[in-house]
Amino acid sequence: MDGKDTNTFFFLYMTAGSKAEAERLARDLVERRLVACANVLDPIQSFYWWEGKVADERESIVIAKTQKACVDAAIARVKEIHSYACPCVVAWPLSQGNPDFFAWIARETSP
Secondary structure: OOOOOHHHEEEEEEEEOOHHHHHHHHHHHHHOOOOOEEEEEEEEEEEEEEOOEEEEEEEEEEEEEEEHHHHHHHHHHHHHHOOOOOOOEEEEEOOOOOHHHHHHHHHHOOO
């Protein structure tokens, strides 16, 4: 991939129950080359329905950059090592950006 076909690049967005867990997820995905880079944002406050009631919890966010060929494996890995029974992990396609950055993502990840 040369970084020109931007439909092949994605952000992965996921939440974690703590900064430590978010850092563990980020490091694991980078070390396995499922993502080229991962950012941890902490803290966030999350409100959501869970088991019939509204939850109000402190969480952390991980935003990772990857290519389409790695998305399924990255999601599977997050589900495998995440502490949540139903972790939030979603992929957003990137429609535009720096071609050099996209080329770097392609070089640093492997399907």
